[in-house]
Amino acid sequence: MIPNEYYDWTSNESGAATVAIPFFKGYVIKAVRSVPGECGDLATDLPTNLYSITLINDLTGADILVSQGANRSGSVADDALYPNPSIPVPCTMTLTIASAGVAKQGRVYIDFQDT
Numbered sequence: 001m002i003p004n005e006y007y008d009w010t011s012n013e014s015g016a017a018t019v020a021i022p023f024f025k026g027y028v029i030k031a032v033r034s035v036p037g038e039c040g041d042l043a044t045d046l047p048t049n050l051y052s053i054t055l056i057n058d059l060t061g062a063d064i065l066v067s068q069g070a071n072r073s074g075s076v077a078d079d080a081l082y083p084n085p086s087i088p089v090p091c092t093m094t095l096t097i098a099s100a101g102v103a104k105q106g107r108v109y110i111d112f113q114d115t
Contacts, residue, residue, distance in 0.1 A: 004112065005021075005110050006108065008039055008106070009097050010045075010105045011047065011101060011105070014102075015099050015102060017097040018097070020095075021093040021110070022092060023089065023091050023093075026115055027089045028086035028087060028089065028112065029086060029112060030113050031082050031111040032055065032080065032110050032111070033111075034072045034077070034107070034108050035106060035107045036051075036074050036075060037107075039105070040107030045105040047074045047100035047101055047104035047106055048099060048104065049074035050071045051072050051097060051100040051101070051106075052069055052070045052071065052098045052099055053065070053069035053095065053097055054067075054096045055069070055093055055094075056094040056095075057090050057093060058091050060090075065081055
């Protein structure tokens, strides 16, 4: 069983970041949560308020979260995004961060469940 995964990111000079997510064949995405700050500590290198996350299907380029990751809090952990129904993992994915500010950090948790 794949445990729930987390992915740390650091934004570049344009306030963006990307993280490759491997293909977890036979799994669905149950929830996605974002936590600002270095390693999700809510205190260090917080991103700009209302930054955005997307989870891109690498085959189609579509946002698996369908824009639900827009306008995340830069100072508190955001409520989980619960796709309904759960989304089958289609292939490899790319987590993208936008409008976070320069050299800011955060963590995104993705809860997977086997089918």
